[in-house]
Amino acid sequence: MSAVEETDQAIVSALTADGRMSYTDLAEKVGLSVSAVHQRVRRLEQRGVIIGYGARVDYNAIGLPLTAFVAIRPFDPAQPDDAPERLAHLSEIESCFSVAGEDFYILLVRVASPVDLERLLQEIRTSANVTTRTTVVLSTPFEQRAPRIHLAD
Amino acid sequence: MSAVEETDQAIVSALTADGRMSYTDLAEKVGLSVSAVHQRVRRLEQRGVIIGYGARVDYNAIGLPLTAFVAIRPFDPAQPDDAPERLAHLSEIESCFSVAGEDFYILLVRVASPVDLERLLQEIRTSANVTTRTTVVLSTPFEQRAPRIHLAD
DNA sequence: TCTGAAAGGTTCTATCA
DNA sequence: TGATAGAACCTTTCAGA
Numbered sequence A, B: 001m002s003a004v005e006e007t008d009q010a011i012v013s014a015l016t017a018d019g020r021m022s023y024t025d026l027a028e029k030v031g032l033s034v035s036a037v038h039q040r041v042r043r044l045e046q047r048g049v050i051i052g053y054g055a056r057v058d059y060n061a062i063g064l065p066l067t068a069f070v071a072i073r074p075f076d077p078a079q080p081d082d083a084p085e086r087l088a089h090l091s092e093i094e095s096c097f098s099v100a101g102e103d104f105y106i107l108l109v110r111v112a113s114p115v116d117l118e119r120l121l122q123e124i125r126t127s128a129n130v131t132t133r134t135t136v137v138l139s140t141p142f143e144q145r146a147p148r149i150h151l152a153d
Numbered sequence C: 001t002c003t004g005a006a007a008g009g010t011t012c013t014a015t016c017a
Numbered sequence D: 001t002g003a004t005a006g007a008a009c010c011t012t013t014c015a016g017a
Helices: A003-017 A023-030 A034-046 A083-087 A114-128 B003-017 B023-030 B034-047 B083-087 B114-128
Strands: A050-057 A066-074 A093-099 A105-111 A130-142 B050-057 B066-074 B093-099 B105-111 B130-142
Touching: A003 A023, A003 A034, A003 A050, A003 B050, A023 A034, A034 A050, A050 B003, A066 A114, A066 B093, A083 A093, A083 A105, A083 A114, A093 B066, A105 A114, A105 B130, A114 A130, A130 B105, B003 B023, B003 B034, B003 B050, B023 B034, B034 B050, B066 B114, B083 B093, B083 B105, B083 B114, B105 B114, B114 B130
Parallel strands: none
Antiparallel strands: A050 B050, A066 A105, A066 A130, A093 A105, A093 B130, A130 B093, B066 B105, B066 B130, B093 B105
8 A cells, every 4th residue: 555545545535524615724734735635636636536525414304304215137038138228217226236145226215205115115126026025224324425435546 | 405406416427527626617517607616515514514635446456346234233231332333444345334223233244265354354353342234245236426405405 | 587707716737745 | 747927707795776
């Protein structure tokens, strides 16, 4: 681990925790000039280390208080496995993970109510020709915590 | 749904998609003056609708290429259910969801390698006195998509 | 709740070490 | 790679409607 990596780690760490931190503050935090930090951030963005920036929202406040995991597997095991493309149009699906194990994919979904979840599950089943197994989230002790970074460059 | 809500929806939507968008661009996008938008964003932050801002990173690039779901349940069903507090110190755990169903919690974890996953699972089991059932993520077709907002105020 | 304007800070580029 | 400096732009606040 060189000092360079450590600086980039500190930058990525700081920006995952606060994506709107100014370059002035960031520079002070990592002990570089504003333009040097600016340059490094731009390089991290170009390298694809930093993909983008987003606001974190309270899902209750934006009218999506019901979170669930939906594990899916094909109705017919021989059918082509194109579930992600078939499901991408459903905006209630926040994330889609291809997984090892009995299921093919695990979806993380956010909806307004149980009725909306029912409707969504029907759409998922018909859109991708899959069976679903749903686990409802009751509460979220913590979520989207900033990772500890291990840059290897 | 009033016009006011729609403006706030547009603001939250835009900021979840691009958390660093300038107030100038945001103002143009939602058809208000810069100061009006600024005021609304500040109110959304104060109301807790917008919790914060963060950089989205490529987990491969930051040295955490292995993602997994870890479902946990207490080793002894009679023990106090304080798993989230006991696990919060493990930085590899990005999210912790309390769920309905056979499991008590589902954790989303990010680690560098299978060996690190093994180590983490041992720490989870001993820290919280739980059994674990792990589902490894093979690939992520999509993740952290911006939600469609339904503000109710 | 919105607008417009002004002050101060930040981003970004260019240039040099 | 990093620093400095300056122009352009953005954020923030305030008065007024």
